[in-house]
Amino acid sequence: MHVNKISKKILLSGILVYLFLYIPLLLLIVYSFNDSRINVGWVGFTFKWYSVLFNDTQLIDAALNSVFIALIASSISVVLGTLAGVALHKYKIPVLSGLVMIPVAAPELLVGVSLLLFFLLINFTLGTASIIFAHIAFCLSFVTISVKTRMHGMDDSLIDAARDLGASPTNAFFKVLIPTILPGIIAGWLMAFTLSLDDFVITFFTAGVGSTTLPLAIYSMLKMGVTPEVNAASTIIILCTLVLTSLSTKISPQLFK
């Protein structure tokens, strides 16, 4: 009896929080159909902002650029992060475990600004390449953590068995270890991909010529004056997030555990 009473209170406050989370997003979506350039008050229903959006080559370029950067950065960081994760599971390497924790614990702003200084001082052209290098650096840590967590629950004797049966270290690594920790690797890759796709602060400081990503483009739209095109873009992004999130819970449920 008592249990029910408490859950009701929790249920009610839970619903309120969900409303708090979703009402702003719903409003955003509704106003993407508003027939008013300055988007002050509801004027009428229109699809025109979506056609504006699909003809906005700058924004589409930015979105493609984001995906391109995220694919490369997440893939490279998966390789490095898997190595680090395996190394940290097998051996005690204080240097590495310390280094891996920096991007997780340090404020993003510090990372972004110091990378900006670094690239400028070594005369490295700011652009897509500098963004990719920067993204790998922070994605790596998250992959490492994901792989390490996966290995934690793994039976080490598998590798030993493979070695005893005459497999070379390389063979044991690729044929036994990697397939066993594959879910961890995929989860890490997904996480790295999303983090890279979504990153604003570090990208903002390391971006340069011709390397506008989607978050940067949205930021400059917000700063330079918004039209409902931003709402339309946001709606599409929210929809993509919805699909991707549902898919990735299917692919790799451990991501959310």
Place this chain on the structure above:
Amino acid sequence: MEKTISVRKEKLVLSLPPILYLITLFLIPTLLMVLIAFRQPGDYGGVASLVTYKAGHTSINLTLDSFRYVFSNSFIWKLFVRSLFFSLLTTVLCLIIGYPLALLIAKSTKKYRDLLLLLVIIPFWSNFLIRVYAWMMILGPNSALSKLINYVLSLFGVASVNLLFSSFAVVICLVYINLPFMILPLYANLEKHDNSLIEACRDLGGTNLQSFLSVTIPLSLPGVLAGCGLVFIPCIGMFVVPELVGNNCSMMIGNLIKQQFLQTMNWPLGSVTSIVMTLAVLSISLFVGFISSKSGGLKYARK
């Protein structure tokens, strides 16, 4: 013998690439920034040359000026205090709002749990700029909310207020974009709780409230701390939110750093400010970590 060599080789092969990468892209840039903090600003941005020759006299241009400037200017301290205050307020609000939801998800049956969790993750995965923009619309002077609030205020004879471009807007946006960071670790912790403990508390005659206060809350402390850290740390360095929805009186330390690097081009000053900010965040986290490990130890001792 052969085995130790191959072990060492494997250790090297596995750990060297990530170590080298992280040293190049994290450690060296951070150290560079520390070095720059002691240099003089260049005439046209950047830093002045380290060594100058003037009339046969060589001088090395290292200085503590930037440190002196940061520590002696009250406006910078006010910015720090305001940033800490906003971040703390945000963390507390996130905790108050997030706790019931995390509890709800943790207590719901398996059937609904994944869905409820997904509903928290979706807004979390859509870019934070979009979420800030949503509030820019809600708080705008022509929105229903603004009109309602100003109508109520006018009933009491209070002059109308701007909701957008205020510290209020900054804190709301900070709470909104950081809330999932609080809910997820809290949920992860609450989910693991053993219900039998609560039942035991009940059997001993405790009320719901008592069992909540004496069992659930203490057990969830690690989750609370993790959530608070995940909210507090990104908040401190935030510059986008005050820039987009704040006014003259809601600038944070991140805005100063951005200004120093991207507008006034005073790298040494920007470096010092960033370093002080990072040290502040680190010392707060270490302090909280220390306190929690102490209290955690106590708890186990009592058991």
Place this chain on the structure above:
Amino acid sequence: MRIIKFCIAYFLFLGVNLSYAVDVFNLYTTSNYITDSTVRDFEAQCNCKLFLNYFSDPQEMSAKISAGATGYDVIIGTGYAVEDLYKMGKLNSLDLANIPNIKNIESGFLHQKFDPNNSFSIPYAYTPVFLAYNKTQLDKLGIIPNTWAVIFEDKYLKKMKGKITVFDSQRNVYAAALLYLGKDPNSSNLKDLDLARKLITHASQYWSRYDSTTYYRSLLSGGIWLAMSYSNDLYNTLQDSKKAKLPFEIAGVLQREGNMIELDNLVMPTSVKNKQLGYLFMNTVLKGKNATSLGLETGASIPNLLAIAQLPTSITQVDWIYPKNMQKIFGFIAYPPKIRILVNEEWTEIKMECHQACYIK
């Protein structure tokens, strides 16, 4: 097997993305400063893709370029910013023989003090800096903002507390203060600058925020009544407000103490990949029809004789787009480096410090 398929799909995708990268010409400018028709005109001639990179403040641009950001082919930047860049050796000298359309430019805008022979900069467009306001509200208060006093004097400020924005630009705010004080708006005299600083510090408690990019939205929404403004922004705002049927009227006015103009120039950074393409770009945007479309679509003031002849009088007669009394119009001159560092720090302090008594407001 599935993994292999995934990898193949993935690398195909990468390939598509890489082949997508054709020859790109990078322009660095503020947003809404080049028209689509001009972009198409240039792309047809150069057989390349014109990529627009935006900055929100001229200082942000010169900060990035002077710090060593490279890769831009042409930059459109305001006078004092390009002057600094040239002194730092970040800009190429121009061979005007490659830009025959320079003859279209009004002679009054060539030969600026910072570049008397146009050896590195070509005027592109300009905008006066003046006050835009909510006429309905200010009429109610009986304020006519034809003087800079309205953003500096208590008797005006008290009536409009929290309803004013000024630019997030040290040069523009200091220039307005110096003009109000009757000084040279480019003064680097420490006494003058100190007077300006005190004036701004005092007035800033009544200002809402520093905003040079979204202030016109605030004007349209009615949240702001008085805003330091550029002509092209106000022009577009008026176009929008006609369609939106606002319950109030928005207007603009020049100040009697004088106004600054920001003259934006085409410059070619040393990092340009192909000089000839750079010249082609400059020559293309100076064509009469392209300059005309810029004036028509963005409301920017155009120093181009062919364009002025083509533009309707409803634009050319507007005082705050094409000021008639050029005696009261001033251009910016770059500060000496030491003064710039000093004033920048003062400005940072003004901007970051909250001068209002109430902390949370």
